[in-house]
Amino acid sequence: MTASLTPIAEPTPAPSLQPSGWLRYFSFSLDHKVIGLQYIVCGFLFYFVGGALAGVIRTELATPISDFVSREVYNQVLTLHGTVMIFLWIVPVVNGGFGNYLIPFYVGARDMAFPRLNAVAFWMIPPSGLLLISSYFVHGGAAQSGWTAYPPLSLTTPATGQILWILSVLLLGGSSIFGGINFIATIVKFRQPGLKMMMLPMYCWAMLGTSILVVLATPVLAGTLILLSLDIVAHTGFFNPGLGGNVVVYQHLFWFYSHPAVYIMVLPAFGLVSEILPVHARKPLFGYVTMVYSIMAIVILGLIVWAHHMFTSGTPPWMRLFFTIATAFIAVPTGIKFFNWIATLWRGRLALTTAMLFSCAFIIQFVFGGITGVALAQVPFDVHVHDTYFVVAHFHYIVYGGTVFVIFASIYHWYPKFTGRMLNEQLGHLHLLLTVIGFNLCFGPQHWLGLNGMPRRVAEYDPAFTFVNQLSSVGALMMAISTLPFLINVIYSALGGPMAGNNPWRALTPEWLTSSPPPVENWRGAPPLVTEPYGYGHNGSPIDLQTASGRDLWSTEP
Amino acid sequence: MTTAPITASEGTTTADAHLDHGHHPDLRMFGVATFLVADGMTFAGFFAAYLTFRAVNPLPEGSTYELELLMPTINTVLLVVSSFTFHRASKELMASRMGACRGWLLVSALLGVAFLGGQMLEYFTLPFGLTANLFASTFYALTGFHGLHVTLGALMILIVWWQARQPGKFTPQDHFGIAAVELYWHFVDVIWLVLFALLYLL
Ligand code: HEM
Numbered sequence: 001m002t003a004s005l006t007p008i009a010e011p012t013p014a015p016s017l018q019p020s021g022w023l024r025y026f027s028f029s030l031d032h033k034v035i036g037l038q039y040i041v042c043g044f045l046f047y048f049v050g051g052a053l054a055g056v057i058r059t060e061l062a063t064p065i066s067d068f069v070s071r072e073v074y075n076q077v078l079t080l081h082g083t084v085m086i087f088l089w090i091v092p093v094v095n096g097g098f099g100n101y102l103i104p105f106y107v108g109a110r111d112m113a114f115p116r117l118n119a120v121a122f123w124m125i126p127p128s129g130l131l132l133i134s135s136y137f138v139h140g141g142a143a144q145s146g147w148t149a150y151p152p153l154s155l156t157t158p159a160t161g162q163i164l165w166i167l168s169v170l171l172l173g174g175s176s177i178f179g180g181i182n183f184i185a186t187i188v189k190f191r192q193p194g195l196k197m198m199m200l201p202m203y204c205w206a207m208l209g210t211s212i213l214v215v216l217a218t219p220v221l222a223g224t225l226i227l228l229s230l231d232i233v234a235h236t237g238f239f240n241p242g243l244g245g246n247v248v249v250y251q252h253l254f255w256f257y258s259h260p261a262v263y264i265m266v267l268p269a270f271g272l273v274s275e276i277l278p279v280h281a282r283k284p285l286f287g288y289v290t291m292v293y294s295i296m297a298i299v300i301l302g303l304i305v306w307a308h309h310m311f312t313s314g315t316p317p318w319m320r321l322f323f324t325i326a327t328a329f330i331a332v333p334t335g336i337k338f339f340n341w342i343a344t345l346w347r348g349r350l351a352l353t354t355a356m357l358f359s360c361a362f363i364i365q366f367v368f369g370g371i372t373g374v375a376l377a378q379v380p381f382d383v384h385v386h387d388t389y390f391v392v393a394h395f396h397y398i399v400y401g402g403t404v405f406v407i408f409a410s411i412y413h414w415y416p417k418f419t420g421r422m423l424n425e426q427l428g429h430l431h432l433l434l435t436v437i438g439f440n441l442c443f444g445p446q447h448w449l450g451l452n453g454m455p456r457r458v459a460e461y462d463p464a465f466t467f468v469n470q471l472s473s474v475g476a477l478m479m480a481i482s483t484l485p486f487l488i489n490v491i492y493s494a495l496g497g498p499m500a501g502n503n504p505w506r507a508l509t510p511e512w513l514t515s516s517p518p519p520v521e522n523w524r525g526a527p528p529l530v531t532e533p534y535g536y537g538h539n540g541s542p543i544d545l546q547t548a549s550g551r552d553l554w555s556t557e558p
Numbered sequence: 559m560t561t562a563p564i565t566a567s568e569g570t571t572t573a574d575a576h577l578d579h580g581h582h583p584d585l586r587m588f589g590v591a592t593f594l595v596a597d598g599m600t601f602a603g604f605f606a607a608y609l610t611f612r613a614v615n616p617l618p619e620g621s622t623y624e625l626e627l628l629m630p631t632i633n634t635v636l637l638v639v640s641s642f643t644f645h646r647a648s649k650e651l652m653a654s655r656m657g658a659c660r661g662w663l664l665v666s667a668l669l670g671v672a673f674l675g676g677q678m679l680e681y682f683t684l685p686f687g688l689t690a691n692l693f694a695s696t697f698y699a700l701t702g703f704h705g706l707h708v709t710l711g712a713l714m715i716l717i718v719w720w721q722a723r724q725p726g727k728f729t730p731q732d733h734f735g736i737a738a739v740e741l742y743w744h745f746v747d748v749i750w751l752v753l754f755a756l757l758y759l760l
């Protein structure tokens with residue numbers, strides 16, 4: 001039926017009860033683009049909350065004594081900061097946000113496989129976020145046991161806040177699972193006819209891997225938190241040593257989710273970078289097939305390395321050995337991806353746009369965080385620095401220096417598609433400069449702090465660490481300031497930025513082959529079949545990316 | 559809007575026919591199956607916790623892992639039989655015998671309810687309560703979480719049973735509701751078999 005009906009100039013949108021105009025961003029919209037932007041904007045709002053909490057932490061730590069807030073409040077702020085940043089900012093934005101916006105384009109569909117489930121998944125987020133934050137105001141305050149909620153600490157701190165924390169995380173986990181189901185169905189089953197899996201843009205593979213992890217690991221966290229809440233409410237003793245329970249079981253179950261969770265936060269970023277680099281380097285993505293296999297290897301390995309977080313929890317030697325080796329193995333597929341990105345840039349015709357520069361900063365900082373990660377996986381080293389600032393530095397290099405940098409790169413890259421207008425590049429460069437300096441100043445010195453024995457999650461410390469802590473706090477202040485040019489840019493450009501046109505980057509992936517912003521049903525007329533999303537830099541006779549060797553790609557003139 | 563002639567059979571999809579909505583594959587069963595994988599992982603986490611507790615956390619003096627076997631064995635039979643009766647209901651549906659289909663659905667739901675009754679009976683006759691010891695807590699958490707699944711399942715069977723009285727609601731070609739509940743019911747059944755082996759037989 002389609003073919004004969006497609007050539008229509010301006011299709012009237014199907015009559016529906018969906019609001020249009022700006023109001024739709026506040027509605028239960030079923031449009032994947034609206035939902036994607038809802039995720040992103042909502043995520044940014046929580047990012048500012050989490051950032052303000054980080055400001056409190058760094059202000060407190062500017063002096064060695066506990067003077068800015070009380071110790072209890074410090075613990076609450078620390079817990080809220082971690083939980084907000086992970087569950088309300090990173091995970092929703094790189095998965096739900098960009099995923100919802102881009103994946104339907106990439107599979108040549110007009111929406112996600114389950115639009116209604118999609119909207120439900122999004123609308124679970126703002127209430128659970130508010131629930132979490134409001135727990136600060138209940139009797140006893142918010143949870144104080146950190147984002148890991150280890151018992152017995154989580155059993156002895158004020159119960160109301162802890163229960164609200166559990167509820168909120170359960171809801172966010174549910175939202176994440178619904179999203180994951182939707183992505184798997186959309187990528188595996190919803191592709192347009194003729195579009196093979198190995199033709200998909202890399203972000204699809206990243207989201208497929210991520211969603212598999214979400215579906216397999218998140219339910220375990222949910223089950224664990226249910227048991228934890230029984231311990232709190234019904235006084236069972238699953239994780240309460242006083243009642244014959246076992247805290248280490250909690251840690252195993254928690255990390256069975258939360259190690260994959262770090263890949264849930266970073267795999268989508270890998271995917272997004274793999275979209276951005278080829279466009280701005282005008283070269284095909286290097287090593288497509290190895291990229292796919294390394295994503296899948298990361299998914300499998302990611303599920304069997306969790307106990308590297310527990311080397312000091314009395315894990316038996318055989319377990320230490322197994323988890324050290326398995327963890328070291330993850331560096332292999334990760335390294336493959338790293339070299340593929342470098343090879344993509346190699347002799348490309350680089351456009352040093354803000355999107356490109358943020359991506360390059362990502363590559364460098366992520367590698368650094370990966371190296372400290374491999375170091376942490378070695379038991380003899382880890383027993384010294386476990387639960388010190390070295391670990392804090394490690395994961396911030398990956399989560400902030402990696403994923404958050406990619407989120408910014410992606411905003412600079414896709415903003416023209418979202419709004420139809422270009423962002424200002426000068427302001428973008430300023431944003432980049434401030435963020436890179438601020439970020440490295442904030443978290444670089446924390447490696448030193450950890451190596452010299454400053455424990456994490458404390459409001460007071462040895463005065464010998466004062467100067468380095470103050471350096472770190474100055475870095476944090478710069479990071480806060482760096483968001484100003486970004487915000488000004490985003491708001492100003494939405495109103496008065498130069499028009500972007502359909503395809504300002506001359507990209508080949510399907511979201512650019514339509515107007516900016518795209519029409520409700522993504523394309524007027526039939527969806528384009530993009531079999532070669534990265535076919536840059538060759539005229540006429542395209543290289544067969546599946547069989548080409550590195551030399552073929554490199555010797556092709558950009 | 560389109561000027562192409564609209565035939566009667568296309569009537570229902572014309573509003574957005576030009577948007578080729580009619581070509582979407584029906585992925586709802588795929589979605590349900592993926593969800594059940596996730597749900598299964600929750601149980602897997604519980605089972606892993608239970609097995610670890612048993613391996614490394616000795617119970618206090620005087621407590622035991624021994625449970626009465628009669629009631630749970632009857633329950634196991636009820637649940638397994640209900641899986642077969644549900645399968646029978648689907649067979650009848652495929653043969654367009656809606657009356658028989660509804661009958662078998664009702665039988666399955668009642669077997670589920672009987673299972674829940676048996677479970678209650680067991681709870682009230684057990685010598686230990688929820689917080690008695692680690693095994694007791696794990697026992698109640700696992701069977702309770704599973705019982706919640708049976709309750710939901712029985713309710714959903716009753717819902718499709720009620721919906722099925724409407725002619726044409728479920729046809730051999732289009733019966734997502736029944737198919738989804740059936741898959742779910744078999745899943746709950748399989749989980750019970752694992753649970754039974756681990757909690758009662760081990
Ligand atoms: C080559 C890859 C990586 C390796 C080998 C690695 C290794 C480790 C190890 C061994 C720890 C435990 C340190 C300790 O607590 O003593 C750790 C902590 C952590 N890693 Fe990584 N990691 C890697 C990549 C990542 C990625 C990609 C992320 C996130 C996107 C990440 C996030 C974290 C977080 C959040 C923690 C701390 C959790 C906590 O205790 O609060 N890591 N990493």
Ligand SMILES: [Cu+2]
Pocket residue numbers: 258259262305306308309
């Ligand atoms: Cu880990």
